[in-house]
Amino acid sequence: MSKILAIAKAEYLIAVRSKAFIIGIILMPVLMGGGLAVQYFMRGHVDKTTRHCAIVDRSGFLYPILEEANQRREANVVFESDEQGNQKQVKPSFVLEKYYETDPSQTEIELSKQVRRGKLFAFLIIDQDILNPNNVATESGHSLAYHTKTPTFRELPDWLRSNVNQAVMNKRFESANLDRKLVQTLSKRVRFTSLGLVKVSEDGKVEKARKDSELVTFGVPFACMMLLFVMVMMTAPTLLNQVLEEKMQKISEVLISSVTPFQLLMGKLIGIVMTALTLSVLYLGGAYFGTVRFGVADIVAPSTYAWFFLFLVMALFIYGSIFSAIGAACSEIKDSQNLMTPAMIFIMIPFFAFGTIIQSPTSLFSVLVSLFPPATPMIMMLRIAMPPGPPAWQILLSVVLTGLFTIACVAAAGKVFRIGILSQGQAPSLGRLFKWIVSK
């Protein structure tokens, strides 16, 4: 046992002192929170280039309305005032230019030229019959045609569409003698709220149902599964390379003279478990303090953390032993890639399945996948983190099955390790590996 711990300690120290580990600590939160931080820091540095847009107003009444709306936008949206009352530009300005047509057949050609030359950013052609709700398309084929060579910039066309629509609707109501305000009030959409269940506490008090939040229903389960996946991917496959390298450099020959192959395997497995636990404690600790800090600690049940660590340890033993067995069986990196594919497919099961499982976590498919040991750690984790969670018997059954599978994996890997670690030459086929496993 002391030898296993000596190996585990050495492996752990090598792992946590490696650059990959330190990058891992920094990178993960950066990836998770980075999007928000980037947006926050980049807010003041948005693209503020003024966009010039020519308006071909064949309707005859829309240009002034748009111009007026643009002035309102300039005053209210483009500039923001900070605490000191200083005006600060936060959005790009639009400059609308009315285009007077001489030869309508030449309008699009001429304006396209101007856009190409950079004098204009875009141009908008408003159809003369735009007020007629039944007249969807005229000879040009479009009621409202926006031309640009930069279609990815959405702010200008979105603004034009909504303002033109607003103005056209108002005009239609007016000509139908309808009160615009009344129509707006009457056509107001009904609000829809998604809620959990109402609870009655022991003293008879009725606790109000809480609003479902996307964070709880999708975010937390997905994050749990992803974190498990990342932990497994960050540690287990490194065992393959490590074992293979030790074998190729004949270090394993030396190690095997001091420890049994099984001690070596166990030492390595415990090493990665300690590494992954260190990382997880850092991440989850951060997440926990984050939720407490923002007063939303109740979105993650404390038991979820416990399940996470249990499934993490099982997943690491399963995949760690599979990957180290592959490393021990091969003599070249190339061979190991071939044997790695089946193992990777098992690891990827959660990604093929999680969409379906989030939709219907209690379906037969979801139950079966979550009871399939190679997939259990991630899928059962996903189901546990999703309200209301699977029934207790399913969780227990999955833990028992996966526990047995874990023991089987480690035992099989021990066999492969013992035979493979000193073998040379061509990598064994899957069939041969199986023979190794069932050999005495």
Place this chain on the structure above:
Amino acid sequence: MIAENIPAVRLTRVSKTYGSHLAVNNLSLTVPKGSIYGFIGPNGSGKTTTIRMILHILLADSGSIEVLGREGTRAANDRIGYLPEERGLYKKMKVMGLLEYYGSLKGMGRSEAKREAGQWLERLGLGDWSNKKIEALSKGMAQKIQFISTVIAKPELIILDEPFSGLDPVNLESLRESILQLREDGSTIIFSTHDMAMAERMCDSIFMIYKGNKVLDGNLNQIQAEHGQDAIRLRTEGGPSILEEIPGVDEIRDLGRFQEVKLSGDQNEFLKELANRTRVYHFEQTRPSLHDIFVRIANPKEESSENE
């Protein structure tokens, strides 16, 4: 007192096959305590397989293996030190850290391993290198580190597979001295080698395996007496052609400047005959070297065709 009589290693009718290949055939061998036992044999003859079976890294198909008085003693047994033929070190680790790690795998405490490692590094002239990374060492230095990692825990039985391969004469000498010192200190040493001269100089006993079969085993003097008659080594003006005409000459081996002759007749008669025919510069009676015996056994075809 009884413990004294227990051999360090005892193999009784041990066999091992790989698929259809018979690697070791019905081998019996006894290595007494406190001896230096040389395992010799050509590549692929079964030396490493035998060593791995002694270490319990490989399991014998049949027969029994007793090591330090116990059956089924593992390589993991902390009383054994093993230096494999093909060996590597963690390149990124520092010398002292590595030796401490290997010491801990042999069940040593940290401070004990550190002290032993320091002493060994000094003894082998590597005292200044304890804080260097393995990748900074020369091949010879790395080999000495390998050796230290094998003997750091003061094992009772030390098994060295080709310990001298790739060493320059200076390093070779310091390693040889260390091995002799370990024997003085009471360890039993088994080492395999291709270097016959080294085996002759160091070993009390020799074991030779060829194609899985034991072909030689025992005290060196005994082996030399049993295998091959004495030969005459000589240098003459006339060279090998003169020798062929002399009666009583069974075999001539031309070594260039020297010839080796095996006689069926009396050597004084032969010397007289020779002196009559040519000028004799050198005349010496030799015993067959281990190398000769090795070559004869490992290459019997060549030997027999020479005889024809």
